[in-house]
Amino acid sequence: MAGKGEQALLSTEIVNRGVEAPVQMPVPQPSSSGHGIYLVTIPVLVLVFSAEVGSLSREELWRKVWEEASYDLVTVLAFFAVLVFTISVYFMSRPRPIYLIDFACYRPSDDLKVSKEEFIELARSSGKFDEESLAFQRRILNSSGIGDETYVPRCIGSPGNCATMKEGRAEAATVIFGALDELFEKCRVRPKDVGVLVVNCSLFNPTPSLSAMIVNHYKMRGNILSYNLGGMGCSAGIIGLDLARDMLQANSNNYAVVVSLEAVSFTWYPGRNRSMLIPNCFFRMGCSAVLLQPTPRLPPGEVPPRAHRPNPQGRRRPQLPVRVPGGG
DSSP: OHHHHHHHHHOOOOOOOSOOOOOOOOOOOGGGSTTHHHHHHHHHHHHHHHHHHTTSOHHHHHHHHHHSTTTHHHHHHHHHHHHHHHHHHHHHHSOOOOEEEEEEEOOOOGGGEEOHHHHHHHHHHTTOOOHHHHHHHHHHHHHHTOOSSEEOOGGGGSSSOOOOHHHHHHHHHHHHHHHHHHHHHHHTOOGGGEEEEEEEESSOOOSSOHHHHHHHHHTOOTTOEEEEEOSOOTTHHHHHHHHHHHHHHHSOSOEEEEEEEOOHHHHOOOSSOHHHHHHHHHOOSOEEEEEEESSOOOOTTOOOTTOEEEOTTSOEEEOSOEEOTTOO
16 A cells, blocks of 8 residues: 555656646746847937938038037937947847857767667566566667667666666766766867856756766866756756856856766666656666857867868768857
């Protein structure tokens, strides 16, 4: 009975309990209000100026400006002051374009590579699954699009408990530092130059956080803007990019790094609940890190944008930076 009650508490099924709350429309933010103020202000100023000046000839306008400066010059100067102020506000408040300078993906060693069949054999050798659970995982794998060259931690096939804080932290440190080391080396950027750090890991959220672990490991500066996103699902990678872009809008002349990963060892489920077996089949070991900057300036020694160079696999890919959508 206790098991059923615990399962009901942990269930992800949406249940309508009759509780309703009014939805309040959010207050418009100045940063998202668009350019409506300029579309309203500028035509009015143009009409006022046209009505004031259009009815006068060139001689009359010259006489009014220089002979009746006590009134008309003040009006003209006030108009130009408002016009200059409006144009200045427009150029100062418009969003800056944000560019993706480069990225890096951590690739584990080949001894951690498993095919779909090897994964099923690892799960069987752990002794934690019955044949029905193994058959279910095999069906999910065959329909998931997962290839035969994915990576899993060593602890997956061990008979002991894999989903521990120690194993999760060890895996996270391995993949995060591997991706960031490659990114910093590729871009020739020092960790102390990074002003914004966003880390996204949905299920593994230790204390201290993963972002704090990165700041401490690389000895980043003390005023870095550090964010750790958790429990937000697979779409949090895009949310992390959006957050970093917004932070760079307010803190220019900075680099931003966005790190996305999932700790497979910590999310490993050794049981028979089918809904909880699905993450075992979909999540794999790895990490990605991207570098963002408000200006498309390339690090020293890099080739210009839209050029091409061969990568280690012999394929050719377009060079970065790439403009991040929504950045202006």
